[in-house]
Amino acid sequence: MADTHKQRFEKALRREPIVGHVPQFELVFFLTMEAFGKVHPSHRFYEQWNQMSHAEQKLHIEEMADIYIMTAKRYDHDAIFVHPNPGDLENTKWLLETIREKTGDEYFLMMHGDTTVSIPTGDDMIDFSVRMYEDPDSIHDQQKRWQEDAAKRAAALSGTGLLDGFALCSDYAFNVNPFFSPDIFAELVAPHLKECIDTYRSLGFYTIKHTDGNINPILDQIVDCGPDAVHSIDPQGHMNLLEVRKKYGDRICTIGNVNCGLLQTGTVEEAEADVRRCIREGMAEGYGFIFSTSNCAYTGLPLERYELMQKIWREEAIYR
Amino acid sequence: MSTTLAELSEFLQKGRVKNVKELVQKAIDEGISPNVILEEGLLSGMSVVGEKFKKNEVFVPEVLIAARAMNAGTTMLKPYLVQEGVESKGTVVIGTVKGDLHDIGKNIVKMMMEGKGLNVIDLGVDVSAEQYVQAAKENDADIIACSTLLTTTMGEIKNVVDLVKKEGIRAKVMIGGAPVTQDFCDSVNADSYTPDAATAADVALGFCS
Numbered sequence: 009m010a011d012t013h014k015q016r017f018e019k020a021l022r023r024e025p026i027v028g029h030v031p032q033f034e035l036v037f038f039l040t041m042e043a044f045g046k047v048h049p050s051h052r053f054y055e056q057w058n059q060m061s062h063a064e065q066k067l068h069i070e071e072m073a074d075i076y077i078m079t080a081k082r083y084d085h086d087a088i089f090v091h092p093n094p095g096d097l098e099n100t101k102w103l104l105e106t107i108r109e110k111t112g113d114e115y116f117l118m119m120h121g122d123t124t125v126s127i128p129t130g131d132d133m134i135d136f137s138v139r140m141y142e143d144p145d146s147i148h149d150q151q152k153r154w155q156e157d158a159a160k161r162a163a164a165l166s167g168t169g170l171l172d173g174f175a176l177c178s179d180y181a182f183n184v185n186p187f188f189s190p191d192i193f194a195e196l197v198a199p200h201l202k203e204c205i206d207t208y209r210s211l212g213f214y215t216i217k218h219t220d221g222n223i224n225p226i227l228d229q230i231v232d233c234g235p236d237a238v239h240s241i242d243p244q245g246h247m248n249l250l251e252v253r254k255k256y257g258d259r260i261c262t263i264g265n266v267n268c269g270l271l272q273t274g275t276v277e278e279a280e281a282d283v284r285r286c287i288r289e290g291m292a293e294g295y296g297f298i299f300s301t302s303n304c305a306y307t308g309l310p311l312e313r314y315e316l317m318q319k320i321w322r323e324e325a326i327y328r
Numbered sequence: 329m330s331t332t333l334a335e336l337s338e339f340l341q342k343g344r345v346k347n348v349k350e351l352v353q354k355a356i357d358e359g360i361s362p363n364v365i366l367e368e369g370l371l372s373g374m375s376v377v378g379e380k381f382k383k384n385e386v387f388v389p390e391v392l393i394a395a396r397a398m399n400a401g402t403t404m405l406k407p408y409l410v411q412e413g414v415e416s417k418g419t420v421v422i423g424t425v426k427g428d429l430h431d432i433g434k435n436i437v438k439m440m441m442e443g444k445g446l447n448v449i450d451l452g453v454d455v456s457a458e459q460y461v462q463a464a465k466e467n468d469a470d471i472i473a474c475s476t477l478l479t480t481t482m483g484e485i486k487n488v489v490d491l492v493k494k495e496g497i498r499a500k501v502m503i504g505g506a507p508v509t510q511d512f513c514d515s516v517n518a519d520s521y522t523p524d525a526a527t528a529a530d531v532a533l534g535f536c537s
Binding site: 127129130131132133136137138140141182183184185186187188189192194224225244269272273306307308 | 341384386387388389390392395396417423430431432433434435436478479480482489506507509523524
């Protein structure tokens with residue numbers, strides 16, 4: 009019997025041999041209006057959720073589940089990144105249960121779960137930078153609180169069969185360099201990232217560490233924290249997929265690397281060439297590669313370009 | 329260089345606001361010209377930070393806290409500079425282009441430009457071509473600096489360049505941001521693309537001199 013999408017995705021995360029297509033997914037596929045005529049679940053605002061009847065809530069949950077499933081089916085995604093809305097534990101479980109009821113164990117289900125600080129917003133950046141030097145304990149305390157909350161939520165989902173992993177999506181880097189110097193990252197972030205990953209692993213979950221940008225100066229540390237995979241190996245941040253795979257391919261699965269900039273604004277020829285480069289480099293150096301954009305299928309990305317990328321994947325990203 | 333100014337430069341590089349304020353006051357009390365304090369104490373310190381940033385020896389937070397210390401120093405110096413008739417080295421109108429609400433990169437570039445002694449007018453985010461051009465006219469700006477993070481909004485930069493040309497204003501158009509490349513810069517006929525904030529500040533200063 010053929011492996012399910014979930015089994016193939018998990019094999020890739022474990023860097024085990026597979027045959028057939030390279031597994032794939034997207035952190036978010038926002039183009040649901042163009043693809044299906046449906047508003048993406050993350051773009052919905054349920055101000056009166058608690059005022060709704062159970063029947064109405066169920067209709068919304070069912071529709072959101074259907075959108076995730078339709079996306080996975082149309083594009084042969086092996087995993088579904090669920091963005092629960094509303095995001096409380098009860099409704100999160102309800103949405104996950106609904107997807108499982110409709111698809112069984114076919115897909116690998118994941119959701120957000122990072123407990124580490126990311127690049128602050130423009131408004132907070134100076135204050136945060138000052139805190140890094142003058143009050144680092146406050147940043148440690150903040151991450152400890154996030155960790156405690158995340159551990160409780162993960163414990164509540166552990167063993168239920170509803171969720172398979174967490175994507176840790178705190179961004180650490182700009183195109184040029186990480187926000188955090190390697191020394192600061194080692195002191196302020198890495199210990200919390202490791203605790204986060206260890207906690208999820210102890211509860212039976214996989215972890216995928218996402219960050220955009222040039223993470224070369226801190227990638228050793230990220231890999232040492234032990235995630236199953238690193239996403240997005242951002243070419244706009246000068247990350248080289250082949251080099252990352254050569255250096256870390258025996259320790260992590262690599263995900264992503266199709267250049268979103270070229271996909272959006274390059275010529276068709278440039279976009280095609282980049283997709284082929286990504287596939288070629290990702291399939292080199294053993295297994296443990298999952299195909300995706302270097303960010304996500306974001307709002308404004310032309311659907312035809314995403315489908316162009318899919319066409320090449322379908323025809324060429326195959327382990328023989 | 330006086331010991332006070334050397335110390336001022338050192339503490340600025342470490343982002344120590346309290347020490348910078350004390351040393352600016354000390355330099356004033358010693359009778360050092362405000363312009364010399366600015367050039368040899370504050371701007372020289374920021375220049376060192378900028379060079380280290382380009383060589384990956386310091387990262388964005390270190391630049392930010394140094395810039396914060398410089399702002400504290402220049403705020404103290406401002407009345408003395410006005411009294412002495414010292415003018416800024418040039419004027420930049422900066423903003424994130426229409427449709428884009430990201431301001432991190434723009435804010436860093438702004439600070440680095442201020443660290444070069446430029447007067448930077450920050451239009452914020454979601455700035456239309458008309459707003460850039462109007463602000464450039466009102467302030468007789470030397471430079472319009474456009475930032476964008478999104479691939480979907482980088483096309484807006486062309487509207488800015490086209491309007492600048494149409495209106496015939498003298499400001500150079502500098503562009504930057506995650507999806508922007510030299511090829512893109514060439515394709516929209518902007519005056520300069522720079523890959524990082526420190527280089528942007530250097531180029532801006534070059535346009536103003």
